[in-house]
Amino acid sequence: MRDPSDSQTNERSGTSKLVPFPFSKGVTVLEQDIILQARSIYKGYPGVQALDNVDFELRQGEIQALVGQNGAGKSTFIEILAGSLSPDRGEIEIGGKVYNHFDPSISIELGIQTVHQENQLVEELSVAENIFLYDLPKTRFGFVNLPNCVETADALLKQLEIDIPSEKKLTELTFVERKLVSIAKAFSRKAKILILDEPTASLDRKGREILFDIIRKAADTGLSVIYISHHLGEIFEICDRVTIFKDGFKIDTSEVKKTEMTSIVQKMIGKSSSTLAVHKKANISAEDADTLEVVNYSRGDAVKGVSFSVRKGEIFGLGGLVGAGRTELARMIFGLDKKDSGKLIFCGKDITPVSPSDAIRKGLGYLTEDRKDDGLFLIRPIFENISTVLFTKVKSMFMDLKKEQENTAIVSEQLSIKTPSIAQFVINLSGGNQQKVVLAKWLHAESEILIFDEPTVGIDVGSKSEIYQLMDNLAREGKIIIVISSDTPELISTCDRVGIMRYGKLADILSGDQITEENVLRLSMGVE
Template structure:
């Protein structure tokens, strides 16, 4: 007789610098059930399932499986216990065949340990047939569509004996046919005793496939309830939680006159990535872009900056086309891009502050002779204006706090004379006090008439800082919220495709 509970997580805690990813989380998974795990970006879902999969160790807590208690799991132990994970990102080897990918770490062999390619392909074809996936196992991964790759990732999880299956955004790249195949697999195998942890931002499918739903918010478990006893609106409200006092507020709607400049983003499109997006931003306005991870926000900004290719799209500023052909062209046209990962793509960590600040301007003015004295004096002035806390501008950027590093990134674009500023997650990894300073700096830039587009996964941040908020979903701009319509609930509803009538 199988125990009703196949997995228990007891008191999970996990802290990263400045972030409490999990805070005393308890969780139980029942035999043969599909339990949905939902929450906003940063709620702690991914950290939780990576601990179960053995990729991350909790700071404290226990995992209980088959009445055995573990302080943590290694990936090999997790697999040995029958836990299989299908990640959101493709983790297949493009140059290998489907069969080789499915059995990459578990190749079928004969009694003396030899592997025969034909046996591997046959086993893979039998597995695919059993799962209802009609794709020849001999094809290479690079020949498949995104949807087919996702199905192969799911098949790979069944190449070993799976008792617990973790699915992270499994339908993100599936078409309706692929989704039907997946749901058929889930229903057939849960009837045989498979237990599933199902993570999805598509709240409608949660109600289609799940038995229970667990809501996470800010690293804590809010509730676990049978799906029949909770409404879609209740789930959304629990994900938002109680309203918290804003750490920052600003007077909104104080735009410059039309003569000061309007940026027109016209018909940005790339097949399968961004779908014909257009909007306008006035000088002095902070235009926010919200949406869930994978909605296409960063991809849009990278196209606007000329980093990524596009099928169509142009920028008009003050009536003149300024569409950049590449990042260097964007810089020359007064566009600045503060990337999501400041350490990898925004700063040279092992160089001093003044060199980082002057870097873009020097690139913009390639023929200019470098005068070190002037460079230091000018960068000193902007460092003081932004209140970069450092004993000297000769200090290595590596030694600054996250908030001051972000100020250096902002300083380099202001020093280069950028009129249009694209912010991608500007306060990630920054403490509360530093966040307020960054907000004030952005507000001051808007007051000076700069064009500001700000991406954030922190919905309260968007509400506090932005005049209008465009919400993206699946590569499309769904709506633009303004005035009293700017609420956390509305942002989340449009992000998840939830209509008021649901």
């Protein structure tokens, strides 16, 4: 960031009259003015009630946190406010008017702006152009009036006390600067209500402080903020009130000053939902030598000195928030990504893989987080998907096609992949069956150590329980299994022990009765 006394921004400050801004300093804000009131909002999807009789109110000038586990209904709610979803029932009162639903243009007109987790900015354009992209000022010949655009953008940034020269291209900006540009963009559209979805994701400590500073200043001038975050610590730093969603219900809204982290966590968990898993905790004897040792894996800030060991027949879970370094760790263990340090020891032997092919030869298998991205050959038949890993292990020039058909059919049957034929293209299978194909390819290659990264994302309930059953069977057969999951009940019901990662470190390892939703969440979020 540049020095605030930089001359360029100051010189231009006098010409800000072109755009009337959403707030002006010195306006007295009535603390208790309710700017938005949602009443009895319902929204259902097949099989899921995403929002169930939700009430919500937002005061002028307040920063209100919205928290809840994955699937609690936060996203659905903010999409309704943004106008991209219509509620089934319920009403929203804003500025004295009552609406049954918004559409995006109404929502914008009412001053509701969302800053998404992923930047929705154009990399190749300047800051100024990004801010006014929706309505670029034009010259009388129809070209973009760039000087005017830069001038107004500079004035806006000045007013927000964001110190970024608006001629800069977006590619030259840091993460936090981009986030600030997104916020400035929201302001330029006369935001009265700003929805921030996980704004601190991928920001470091300093970036967070800069961001918080801007948000606080904006709130002081009368802007209302809905702040969505998994990091409870942040909520105590910046928010006035906190609203907790759970399974589509609004559980509570309370003043942050009058509440504690533990009570927020309690309310997020509530009564535990039904569990599908079947894994009977393994009966592991202490003298069992068949142990996989993960020793001191590190890379930069992503993963910091993670060590743990997994015994034969055990399912070891890795919990934590998205971005805590779990997938990064798995990819390093499998030899996919570079690492600063780390050793993998199996049965006393160093088997640290240097590449995926090396890892496969040493008996590892990795079911990646996003099966479509790097797990499957979607436009190839099932049997080819299953056999490919095995073919990388053998050295013969030709393939035995008949044996391939027979063997892959057997594996496919064992995992009960539902398909008319194993010649079917994988793209035509359901999510659950696709995941089974990924598992099949590692089992076919006789992998002994299996890493499941988010194994049941986007999978229906039936297939979920089938996958849990398979994981249990594999553990019983003596395979070593590591499961990465953001689905806490999944960790609780499938794992013998769960290691929780936070900011790249292994915070703690839970075992037996310690593995509760509360403990997992607390450790993930860093609640004392």
